[in-house]
Amino acid sequence: MILALLVSCTPQEAPPEPIKPTPVVDELEIPDISGIDMEAAFVEAMQLLLTVNARTPFQSLDRSFDRFQPGCPDVYAGIPPEEQADIDVDMDAGGLTWTDHCENPDGGYFSGYGWWDGDVGVTGDPNSSEGITIEADREMIADGVVGDTNGVIFEFKGEASDSLYTVQADGYDRWIYSSLVDGTSTGRDPFPAGALAPAGWRTDLYLYMTGGDEDSLEARGNVYLFTGRMSERFDSIALDINVIGQLGAGPDDCTQEPLGWIGLRDENAVWYDLIFLPRSEDDITGVPYPNDPLSECDGCGTLYIRGVESGEFCPDFSFLFDGSLQAPPVAEFVSSLRDLP
């Protein structure tokens, strides 16, 4: 009897879980790149990303002033009421804001808002040994569309800022331009027919370039093209790269090859990452530094497709320092109420 009770009180074992069949994982296919000039694709990407900077939305904003008419759009001193445009800047921020949802008799329309502010300062004397220094910066926060009966002229949503620093003295010239754009832009004004990004881009790209007595380019971030393909295949760029030119290079600097990496994405969302010299020890993952094959200053990077090493490629970025990097003219930073019609 006791035995029977014990047996009846023994917890019943749960039925065993059915063994699930191990899923069959297809081996990731590595795209065939035999028909692609990968080096040309990376050069094209580098050319394109130089155009992805704050100058683009500011130039289009500037040209859109021609379409302003009294009351359409409304132009605020500083920032408008929050219900009109929720702009995340200090209440006492200066600058100007256009905001409205209006159409002018000529068919031009404005919808949304755009705030901008800037500053220019000049010190020194070009004839002195210290020379003349110009410092300029500007910022834009917008979520607005300017259009007409033919469609969108200029649309920008996000934030863009850039700054310019120049020093000029007798026998000395130095400039620094930096730009950060975190936003989306479209329209036929910033992206006319034949533009490298025909329908615009979405980006969070940071650029820092120097010229004069020292050539260098630093680029970090992402660029996505709405239409248009680099080498008819790639729609996005991701990179963290530092390129040093001959001018101003230190004895240990490699001017033949960038530091960092640049990746391209094809329309099937496959990334092709070209890894150059490490920018720092933080760049080294998996392979202890120094790694001689990767650390050679030979102008070549190692291509990884889906993480699989896929050969050496040597894009020629020397065009960067044959005049392609230019400081914007300070006139672009000159902005006042007088610009408005």
Next chain:
Amino acid sequence: MLPTDTSETDIPWVDTGVFRPDQTGSVALGNDVPAHTVILEQSGTWMLSGNPWDALVGGFTAREVVDGIEPMTADTATTLACDVTYSMQGTPAQGPTGCPGCGHVWDIQFTITPDSVTDTSNCNDPDLPEDGDTWRMGYAGGDATIYFNFYGTGIYVPWWGAVQTGNNVIFEWSRELAIDIPDPEDDQ
């Protein structure tokens, strides 16, 4: 036994997918009207002397009128938030200036006069001279404009509409802007 509902559902199918607009350029238009406006008014006179002209003196006033309301100062002791009076003293700019079409170009020092109603701290125009600033400005009779060498950049910006009569150059400029005046109750 639970009943089985065999009738057709009358609940419409709900799309829970992520909405992706396919035309980001479409806009809803109306016409927003700002609750408040401000008119920036600037006017003044240059008086030139010497033969050829070698000195400039003058006066310049910058006022900002909100919602068209001019306070009756004598009655209420209230004033505009921005009502600045300057005196100006100028000397001829030396060397080539680059001022487009300018007949004469000056380095002008602006001084806020002791009887100025306000300083510039509450003015909405970000480009008013501060007390003691020296600006290079030139008069171009051909387009009836005084140009400002924008903070020394070498870029001459049309600044004031102007007319010269004899030794006097009279100038003025105005601009209406919308302005946000926060409701004081919102801060409480």
